Amino acid sequence: MSADGAVLEMREVSFAYPGNSSHLIVEQINLAIQPGEIVAVVGPSGCGKSTVLNLLAGFLTPTSGAVLMQGQPVVRPAPERAVIFQSDALFPWLTVRDNAAFGPACRGDRAQLAQMDDYLTLVGLERFAGYHPAQLSVGMRQRAELARVLVNHGPVLLLDEPFSALDVQTREAMQELLLDVHARLRPAVLIVTHDPEEAIFLADRVVVMGPVPSRFIESVAISLPRPRTAAMRDSTAVLEVRRHLRALLRASTAGRQASWRAMLPQ
Amino acid sequence: MKRRLLAWAGPLCLLMLWWAAARWAWLPPYVLPAPGTVGQALFGFLTGVGWEPAYAGTFWSHAWISTLRVVGGFLAAAACGIPLGVMTARCRQLGWLVDPVVHLFRSVPGITWLPIAMVWFGIGNVTTLFLIGLAGFFPIYVNTLHGVRGVPEHWERAARMLGANQAQLLLKVVLPGALPSIETGLRVALGVAWAYVVLGELTGVDRGLGAMIMDARMMGNLTAIIVGMICIAVLGRLSDVVLMKALRHVKGHRP
Numbered sequence: 220m221s222a223d224g225a226v227l228e229m230r231e232v233s234f235a236y237p238g239n240s241s242h243l244i245v246e247q248i249n250l251a252i253q254p255g256e257i258v259a260v261v262g263p264s265g266c267g268k269s270t271v272l273n274l275l276a277g278f279l280t281p282t283s284g285a286v287l288m289q290g291q292p293v294v295r296p297a298p299e300r301a302v303i304f305q306s307d308a309l310f311p312w313l314t315v316r317d318n319a320a321f322g323p324a325c326r327g328d329r330a331q332l333a334q335m336d337d338y339l340t341l342v343g344l345e346r347f348a349g350y351h352p353a354q355l356s357v358g359m360r361q362r363a364e365l366a367r368v369l370v371n372h373g374p375v376l377l378l379d380e381p382f383s384a385l386d387v388q389t390r391e392a393m394q395e396l397l398l399d400v401h402a403r404l405r406p407a408v409l410i411v412t413h414d415p416e417e418a419i420f421l422a423d424r425v426v427v428m429g430p431v432p433s434r435f436i437e438s439v440a441i442s443l444p445r446p447r448t449a450a451m452r453d454s455t456a457v458l459e460v461r462r463h464l465r466a467l468l469r470a471s472t473a474g475r476q477a478s479w480r481a482m483l484p485q
Numbered sequence: 486m487k488r489r490l491l492a493w494a495g496p497l498c499l500l501m502l503w504w505a506a507a508r509w510a511w512l513p514p515y516v517l518p519a520p521g522t523v524g525q526a527l528f529g530f531l532t533g534v535g536w537e538p539a540y541a542g543t544f545w546s547h548a549w550i551s552t553l554r555v556v557g558g559f560l561a562a563a564a565c566g567i568p569l570g571v572m573t574a575r576c577r578q579l580g581w582l583v584d585p586v587v588h589l590f591r592s593v594p595g596i597t598w599l600p601i602a603m604v605w606f607g608i609g610n611v612t613t614l615f616l617i618g619l620a621g622f623f624p625i626y627v628n629t630l631h632g633v634r635g636v637p638e639h640w641e642r643a644a645r646m647l648g649a650n651q652a653q654l655l656l657k658v659v660l661p662g663a664l665p666s667i668e669t670g671l672r673v674a675l676g677v678a679w680a681y682v683v684l685g686e687l688t689g690v691d692r693g694l695g696a697m698i699m700d701a702r703m704m705g706n707l708t709a710i711i712v713g714m715i716c717i718a719v720l721g722r723l724s725d726v727v728l729m730k731a732l733r734h735v736k737g738h739r740p
Contacts (some may be wrong), residue, residue: 276642278642295645296646302646306639310661321649321657322648325657326648
């Protein structure tokens with residue numbers, strides 16, 4: 220583990236796609252996620268939020284700087300840093316149970332395979348274990364994805380706008396399920412979202428990103444107590460933080476909006 | 486039920502049109518024999534009862550050898566087309582090397598290979614197998630390549646994140662993900678194989694449905710030619726059903 224106890228860390232990380240090294244997507248990013256902490260990353264569309272997540276997951280390699288997991292460099296994706304993707308990543312030819320068992324089956328981990336039903340029960344899918352993804356609603360598919368990553372017992376969960384495709388009721392139910400799972404298993408969580416309300420409701424800390432080449436422009440601590448309840452969504456504290464985050468996001472996109480206006484016919 | 490009725494409607498309409506053409510003599514019998522005549526000949530071809538001795542009861546030996554040739558050529562095409570399609574899709578440099586060559590040869594009509602194949606392999610099984618294998622290879626290769634390249638990146642990322650190694654990634658994600666496209670390639674190739682088995686058997690081999698049709702053509706026996714064509718159509722359809730059932734077993738249940 221690193222000196223300050225962070226389970227996952229970015230040190231001075233910059234990233235540009237190979238062959239286009241002059242165009243940095245993110246620049247000099249520093250981030251340390253403590254065990255059990257929930258960190259939300261918000262920012263304007265296209266600012267590199269998902270790039271940060273992909274760097275942490277090991278799908279991308281930093282152009283400079285380092286990503287560290289418990290003090291060790293991250294060089295490839297691994298079950299310890301479980302990812303839930305924005306788009307549906309369940310395998311359509313496998314049942315819910317076989318999807319959830321995919322990781323342990325690949326690694327030959329019989330102990331985790333034996334616990335499969337517990338995790339399906341945890342996400343409320345025990346009666347749908349034999350169903351295929353196409354037979355489930357979008358919300359149920361997200362639950363299945365959650366079971367698939369939880370069964371690997373990883374200390375870190377990375378979520379890339381996981382609830383953005385859901386309707387409001389399902390999204391709120393999924394957020395509450397995530398908090399429930401977090402309270403039981405206590406993984407460190409990084410969630411990328413474009414929704415400030417979601418970030419405030421879920422996170423201990425919200426990190427705001429600026430436009431490309433993106434840096435973290437502010438880290439906002441969320442002082443809401445846990446366990447969090449639906450009633451807190453409309454509390455004064457939440458509304459104040461939301462106002463502040465929106466002001467930050469508006470300021471970060473001000474330059475882009477001005478350039479759009481300049482392109483419009485007068 | 487409705488689907489089955491509609492599936493039979495097309496062939497029944499064709500049969501009625503054929504019957505009407507014979508009944509009202511729209512075409513003379515030496516151009517298009519009557520369905521009843523062809524039906525009797527087909528019965529004789531299958532059972533050995535009531536048709537010319539040269540063909541009566543010979544269906545099984547002709548069909549057996551043609552089927553063996555189709556299966557052999559088709560398996561050879563699949564054995565080359567699927568691995569090469571996967572490798573070309575997965576390795577960009579190999580794609581740059583192989584893909585233009587394949588597409589160059591794909592444009593050459595299969596029939597133009599016939600004289601070369603006869604020079605290389607002579608008259609017989611090898612030429613027929615070569616033609617079927619060559620014709621079946623292209624649709625299998627192209628569809629496999631397309632299917633593997635179309636596997637969504639987030640499926641691969643999910644598998645790698647869950648701990649799959651390269652072999653597991655290929656066998657558990659890439660191939661199942663590409664299977665619908667590979668299936669299309671295999672079905673097209675099987676249809677092509679039945680067309681090319683006739684082409685191969687027209688070259689002077691003594692058995693096979695193509696050889697029988699060639700023999701009937703030399704004798705001017707149009708009825709026998711149509712009987713041979715019907716047998717090939719039915720065998721082609723049966724082989725497609727068998728292939729789909731086998732692939733359904735491999736694919737598992739996909740709603």
